Amino acid sequence: MKYQVSQQAAAEVQAACIVVTIDQSGKLSDAAAVIDQASDGFLSKRYEAGDIKGKTAETLLLPGVSGIAAARVLLVGSGKETPNTTNAIKILNAVAAATSKYEGSVALALSELASEALPESWWAEQTAIAYAHASYKFTETKAKPEEEPKQAEAVIWLGGDVDTAFLKGSAIGEGINFAKELGNMPPNICTPTWLAEQAISLTADSALETMILDQEKLAELGAGAFYSVAKGSSEPGKIIVMQYKGTDASEAPHMILGKGITFDTGGISLKPGLKMDEMKYDMCGAASVFGTVKALLALKPKINVLAMVTSAENMPAGHASKPGDVVTSLSGKTIEILNTDAEGRLVLCDALTYGIDNYKPASIVDIATLTGACMAALGEVNSGLFTQDEDMAEQLQTAAKYSNDKVWRLPLEDDYQELLDSNFADMANIGGPLAGATTAACFLSRFTEGTPWAHLDIAGTAWKGGAAKGATGRPVSLLVNYLLNK
Structure with missing residues (x-):
């Protein structure tokens, strides 16, 4: 997708479709008013006829009319007030979904929706992300692509000049789609290897160096906690x-760590069969790291x-870990496995x-589809945020608010450790049975080792089930903005 900036008048721009807005009171944006005037009141008459009410993200596609150069007009509702982050992204997703299929170019007269809270650069960045969302479809395993x-x-x-914002939004959109693709891949293909x-x-x-630590090497190093999970699988x-x-190189890195369980049966503590197919998404934390x-x-x-990325399968083989086993972690601390799930x-x-000992990171964020308890608490809207570091909490919440990749901070008090x-x-x-998301964070x-650290539990936000089944690509946008702000 190419992005261009133009100062042409709305009635003069050559495009397959031009997008303009109308609010819930019937007020047309300046660009829409220009088209309305050039078309003898065609747009305002649509509101008067009740064809569109101006509700947030409501759309009405109209044919091109005499007096304007574009072949079509998409009239989009902007709601009662200046859009907040959530409503702005609803508007952009609706625009992208409605116009991404047209051959040629699409002109967007949306800069009038910008505000001090959501400047024009933010709108441009989110536009690129919205078009990336609209362009994604998983086809990799279709017999006839x-x-x-x-x-x-x-x-x-x-x-105005928003070229840099488009570059950023395009990069984030590509990262989100990459995370979706990895998450959606079936587990017989998406293995740790x-x-x-x-x-x-x-x-x-050349900016990236990669090293792979295999299961045998990790066992030699003493990573008994990792090995206790991985050893149950033939993968x-x-x-x-x-x-x-x-x-x-003297600058300490910021570490992001993703859970990559490419399939999670629960091990000997076997999960219920219903919806177990969705346990291929237990590697979505890893997918978000890849996307970032x-x-x-x-x-x-x-x-x-x-x-x-920590990647393994959790399987119930004869050599899998059992409830009651005690293993020794790489840190030397011993762990009683009460539940293999x-x-x-x-x-x-x-x-x-391993990361702390070998790379001395300045900060750590781990991302994991960790607990059903977090999903029960926050649903599919917010990821759970756990940290005792106030600076990291502020940084991650700022990035979440900017990107609308929402988080909600949950407790991590020392009182929970005794559980x-x-x-x-x-x-x-x-x-x-109580405070499961918090005790998981307490464990981590x-x-x-005193490093500034935060944990994101994305069990409820990393994918959707049912008819809409698919990875969401969250929280790539949050992570990229968090790191760029560093």
């Missing part, structure tokens, strides 16, 4: 280490990033230790 989704050749932005191959393919860019587990080098790296490689920010924290804790007490090891891997916090 469908035609590529149609998309406009170019988007013409009628307004296949994920490692995706990381290696990204190293064609060997791996920790994938990607280093994005954007500035001087993809965006960073396009944007080339001056920052060092350590991007790690609490495996994500086991693979992550050894990766945290992980074990009679037979330094800790148990679960804390009982024990392996952060």
